[in-house]
Amino acid sequence: MTFNNRIALVTGAGRGIGKAIAEMLAKNGVTVICVSKSPESCGSVAAAITAAGGKAEAVPVDVSDGPAVAKAAEALLAKYGKIDILINNAGITRDGLIARMSEDDWNAVIQTNLSSCFHWCKAIGWPMCRARHGRIVNIASVVGLIGNAGQANYAAAKGGMIAMTKSLAREFAKRNVTVNAVAPGFIQTDMTAALSEEVQKVAVAQVPMQRMGTPEDVANVVAFLSSEETGYITGQVFTVDGGMAM
Secondary structure, eight states, X not given: OOOSSOEEEEETTTSHHHHHHHHHHHHTXXXXXXEESOHHHHHHHHHHHHHXXXXXXXXXOOTTOHHXXXXXXXXXXXXXXXXXXXXXXXXXXXXXOTTTOOHHHHHHHIXXXXXXXXXXXHHHHHHHHHHXXXXXXXXXOTHHHHOOXXXXXXXXXXXXXXXXXXXXHXXXXXXXXXXXXXXXXXXXXXXXXXXXXXXXXXXXXXXXXXXXXXXXXXXXXXXXXHSGGGTTOOSOEEEEXXXXXX
């Protein structure tokens, strides 16, 4: 994979998949802007990357806050002059059957998982178009493709990300900006570790490969889609799910 002095912004970079993506890009020589709501989490990831010889900066932002995203993007573009790679990874869950799901839980997931993608694509995507180069990778979920009981809000947000990916791919194609989605399945993260052992066993039973994936499994695909070699791939959804959505 080739990266020519590229600068990447990764949301939800403080842990799990986002952390693995930030580290993978940094190992490939990319300057990484680590974004999360928690200054401590994105700060620790950026510090670890820097200590390992990479280039990284931590920027705490509430990605569900449109004006805050616009302000942060403006400052970063003024500082760096460009952002070449945008990874929309930030996400939360507020699971529950829809009969008992509160409006607050619905809105929180939609705003953090889906609206944040809109905010960043608007703030960073158009400057990419003006520069006539860019890579946008949206981290969706296999749940956005096949659904999951008790996750109507999460599935709607991730399905929306996939639809947005395809629409923006068409909008940005003539400007040499690619927009793709990666849809992970069950991945070993803090989110899945919080599930009971019984729930984890049921989840793994749905995976043809009979195991969970790792954050690095996802990061490898994201890094590939962010590289110079993928300039003719856009509007696609790449599942990293052990065969769940075959």
